Amino acid sequence: MTQVSRRGFLKSVAGMWAALPAVTAFPAIITSKTRAAARAMGKLPVLVCSRGEDWGTKTNAPGWEILKNGGSLLDAIEKSANVTELDPEDMSVGYGGLPNEEGVVQLDASCMYGPTHKAGCVAALEGIKTPSSVARLVLERTDHMMLVGHGAQRFAIAHGFQVENLLTERARLEWLKWKENLSTEDDWLPPADGVYRDRTGRPTGTINVLGVDAQGNVAGITTTSGLAYKIPGRIGDSPIIGAGLYVDNEVGAAGATGRGEEVIRTCGSFYIVQLMRQGMHPTKACLEACRRIVEINKRLGVKIDFTDKFVAVNKKGEVGCAAIGHTKEYKPEVAFTNPDGFVAMAGERFEV
Numbered sequence: 001m002t003q004v005s006r007r008g009f010l011k012s013v014a015g016m017w018a019a020l021p022a023v024t025a026f027p028a029i030i031t032s033k034t035r036a037a038a039r040a041m042g043k044l045p046v047l048v049c050s051r052g053e054d055w056g057t058k059t060n061a062p063g064w065e066i067l068k069n070g071g072s073l074l075d076a077i078e079k080s081a082n083v084t085e086l087d088p089e090d091m092s093v094g095y096g097g098l099p100n101e102e103g104v105v106q107l108d109a110s111c112m113y114g115p116t117h118k119a120g121c122v123a124a125l126e127g128i129k130t131p132s133s134v135a136r137l138v139l140e141r142t143d144h145m146m147l148v149g150h151g152a153q154r155f156a157i158a159h160g161f162q163v164e165n166l167l168t169e170r171a172r173l174e175w176l177k178w179k180e181n182l183s184t185e186d187d188w189l190p191p192a193d194g195v196y197r198d199r200t201g202r203p204t205g206t207i208n209v210l211g212v213d214a215q216g217n218v219a220g221i222t223t224t225s226g227l228a229y230k231i232p233g234r235i236g237d238s239p240i241i242g243a244g245l246y247v248d249n250e251v252g253a254a255g256a257t258g259r260g261e262e263v264i265r266t267c268g269s270f271y272i273v274q275l276m277r278q279g280m281h282p283t284k285a286c287l288e289a290c291r292r293i294v295e296i297n298k299r300l301g302v303k304i305d306f307t308d309k310f311v312a313v314n315k316k317g318e319v320g321c322a323a324i325g326h327t328k329e330y331k332p333e334v335a336f337t338n339p340d341g342f343v344a345m346a347g348e349r350f351e352v
C-alpha cells in the first residue's frame, strides 16, 4: 500500500473548493499537498473516519484489511468503529467515554447499510463496550430499527455480549471534578486542590466511519458516549437516522459530530446526502449543513457557542468535511484509506 501521507503530516485541502461559490473566508491556496489529497480521492473501495492522522490511522487499519481483500463492508466499518470504542484513551466513544451527570456511561450508536436501506440503532445503552456492534445486530437480526436503555442491553446480552463497567478511573475523576465545580452552594466541596473553576465548555467527541466497497455499495456507523454529563436518558444525534448518520446506496453517506441537538433539528446527515444527490461535492454539502445550523440560530438570536462537524463520501469515493468554526486555528479533520493509501486532510471551516 502506498503511504500517501506521513505521520504528523496534515494535508490541507482548503483550496480544493476554490471553484465553488464562496461560503467561508478561507483563502484559496492550492498547494502540492492539496493536489496530492485531491488526486488520491475518488477511488474505490474507500474507508472514511471522522478523525485526523492519529486516530484515522488506527481506526481505518482493521477495516481496510477487510475491504481491500473484498470482504464484507459491514464487517469493515464495524471493526474500525470498534477500535475507538474499545480504547479507554478516547473519552467520547465507548469504553472510557465520559459519563452522564450521575456518573453512568450511556452510549449511542447507529449503523446503516445501503444495499438493503436498513438501519439499526441503540441509545442510552449501558455496560456494553461496543454499541456499534449491537446496532449492527439490531439492523441484521431484528425487524426493528432502534432499541434503547435496558431493552438494548437485554438484547446485547441475548447475543452474548458481556456487561462491564465502562467508567474508567480517568473518566470518573473528570466527572467528579465537573460535579464538584457545579456550584459553590451545594454540599460537594471544591476539587482536591481546593480550587473552583470556570465550568465553560463540555467535552465532545464521537466517531463516524463511512465506507464504499469496490462495487459502490455504501454503509456507515456513528458511535459515541454523547454529551458529557448529560441528563440521564438524553439521546443525541448519533443514533438517529438522518441526523448523526445517513446512507443512500445511490448517493453516498454522511455523519455528524458535535452538538447533537442542532444536528437533529436540521436532519444534518440526510440533508447532506440529499445535496450530494443533486450533484454537490461532499465538502460543499457539509458546508451547507453547517450554514443551515448557523442561519437558524442567528435568526433566533441564539449565541453560537457550540460546534458541529460533518463528514461525507459519495459513491465515487470523493470525501468531504466541514465544521462550524470559531477560530482560524481550528481545522476540522477527516481521514480516508483507498487503493492509493491513507490520507489525513483538513476540511473546510464555516466561520461564525
Ligand code: ASP
Residues within 6 Å of the ligand: 092, 203, 204, 205, 206, 224, 225, 226, 227, 235, 236, 237, 238, 256, 257, 258, 259, 260, 261
Ligand atoms: N453528537 C454527539 C451528541 O450530541 C456528541 C459529540 O459528537 O460530541 O451526543
